[in-house]
Amino acid sequence: MSTVLLLAGMAGITYALRVCFWFGAGEGLPAWFKRTLHYVPVAVLTAIIVPAVLLKDGAFDLDIHNARLAGALATGFIVWRFKHLLAGIGGGLLVFVLWRWLSPLLMS
Numbered sequence: 001m002s003t004v005l006l007l008a009g010m011a012g013i014t015y016a017l018r019v020c021f022w023f024g025a026g027e028g029l030p031a032w033f034k035r036t037l038h039y040v041p042v043a044v045l046t047a048i049i050v051p052a053v054l055l056k057d058g059a060f061d062l063d064i065h066n067a068r069l070a071g072a073l074a075t076g077f078i079v080w081r082f083k084h085l086l087a088g089i090g091g092g093l094l095v096f097v098l099w100r101w102l103s104p105l106l107m108s
Contacts, residue, residue, distance in 0.1 A: 049072065052068065053066075053068045053069050053072045054069065064103070065103050065104075067095075067096050067097075067099035067100040067103060068096065070095050070096065070099040071092040071093065071095045071096030071099065072092065074091055074092045074094075074095035074096075075088045075089060075091065075092025075095075076088070076092075078091040078092065
């Protein structure tokens with residue numbers, strides 16, 4: 001029951017903050033604060049993706065068999081080089097699948 005209350009509280013606070021910005025409560029914010037809000041999505045995505053790519057069972061997984069790392073690096077390179085997010089996602093997914101399929105065959 002406490003988990004449900006915790007989730008409901010987090011959802012309520014998140015919703016209240018978003019509604020405040022929708023109805024203009026963020027108009028009085030300083031310009032420097034508004035600029036820093038543009039970095040929030042990047043920080044949140046980094047906090048989600050980096051542990052998922054680099055950690056396995058609580059320890060760093062930096063060996064050659066880490067298909068998640070290969071896919072993430074390929075995605076980053078494609079998006080950086082071609083400036084096309086969908087191509088990066090597709091290319092990273094393709095590298096991930098091929099790495100998982102070929103890694104046991106070629107690198108054992």
